[in-house]
Amino acid sequence: MRxxxxxxxxxxxxxxxxxxHFQVKVPxxxxxxxxxxxxxxxxxxxxxxxxxxRDRDVAITPSVAVDSPxxxxxxxxxxxxxxxxxNVFYGTLVRDAFEEFDFSxxxxxxxxxxxxxxxxxxxxxxxxxxxxxxxxxxGVYKDNLGxxxxxxxxYEVFLAVWFKIETKK
Amino acid sequence: xTIDSAIEILRGRMDDLGYRKNYYPHIxxxxxxxxxxxxxxxxxxxxxxxxxxxxxxxxxxxxxxxxTLKNVNELKYEFQGLIRxxxxxxxxxxxxxxxxxxxxxxxxxxxxx
Numbered sequence: 001m002r003x004x005x006x007x008x009x010x011x012x013x014x015x016x017x018x019x020x021h022f023q024v025k026v027p028x029x030x031x032x033x034x035x036x037x038x039x040x041x042x043x044x045x046x047x048x049x050x051x052x053x054r055d056r057d058v059a060i061t062p063s064v065a066v067d068s069p070x071x072x073x074x075x076x077x078x079x080x081x082x083x084x085x086x087n088v089f090y091g092t093l094v095r096d097a098f099e100e101f102d103f104s105x106x107x108x109x110x111x112x113x114x115x116x117x118x119x120x121x122x123x124x125x126x127x128x129x130x131x132x133x134x135x136x137x138x139g140v141y142k143d144n145l146g147x148x149x150x151x152x153x154x155y156e157v158f159l160a161v162w163f164k165i166e167t168k169k
Numbered sequence: 170x171t172i173d174s175a176i177e178i179l180r181g182r183m184d185d186l187g188y189r190k191n192y193y194p195h196i197x198x199x200x201x202x203x204x205x206x207x208x209x210x211x212x213x214x215x216x217x218x219x220x221x222x223x224x225x226x227x228x229x230x231x232x233x234x235x236x237t238l239k240n241v242n243e244l245k246y247e248f249q250g251l252i253r254x255x256x257x258x259x260x261x262x263x264x265x266x267x268x269x270x271x272x273x274x275x276x277x278x279x280x281x282x
Contacts, residue, residue: 015240017240018241019238019240019242020241021232021241021245079230079231084187085186085187140231140232143240
């Protein structure tokens with residue numbers, strides 16, 4: 001019997017131009033890599049400065065985030081390598097599809113309620129067929145966002161590797 | 170790393186990648202001028218770094234070797250694709266690799282005969 005299984009890896013980035021190596025463990029019964037899915041969650045956006053004037057009791061929150069990516073959609077570059085014959089089999093530019101919208105501020109989206117395919121809740125995987133005859137998949141992620149803005153940006157890159165696995169009946 | 174251990178690693182890696190003995194092991198010894206940036210096309214090849222020093226930086230398809238970097242969680246000794254070598258030193262720097270260059274199909278067939 002054949003089933004599909006996804007292994008999710010979270011890559012935390014906190015330094016400007018950071019290069020982070022990681023490994024994705026391949027299940028023993030995996031036959032093929034059938035898809036790759038990437039996503040990003042920028043944490044620096046939520047780092048708002050709160051100004052409290054002396055003559056007021058209520059804090060004023062600025063509408064623009066201090067560490068806003070500012071129109072840079074490509075946050076980094078991701079590459080995956082098998083230890084066996086496929087070698088370097090995947091490379092992509094990781095994008096923040098919602099960089100124009102500040103979803104960290106709940107007041108900005110009162111008329112845009114969350115649904116299945118909005119707010120990055122659901123995404124489609126990129127289909128591919130690669131032999132999964134390897135113990136681990138080595139990966140490297142290189143930051144572009146922090147390098148472009150010339151400051152440390154804190155965010156997480158999500159990588160989901162989909163496998164076709166063989167299970168016993 | 171010694172040249173012997175680099176050759177041993179190269180042998181294992183080329184075997185994993187499916188080349189078995191169908192590759193030429195080459196020792197590459199670069200002489201880099203002060204501040205020189207050299208680019209090497211090593212597509213379809215595998216290079217193992219032998220020398221270790223903070224005088225140079227090497228970047229390849231799957232990582233970098235640069236002892237001066239603080240934003241990397243791992244350094245690589247194995248390079249492929251477009252390899253960029255930068256000499257940071259104010260003098261000439263010597264740098265050695267062991268490279269595995271796959272043979273063409275014709276050469277493989279001739280060996281079988």
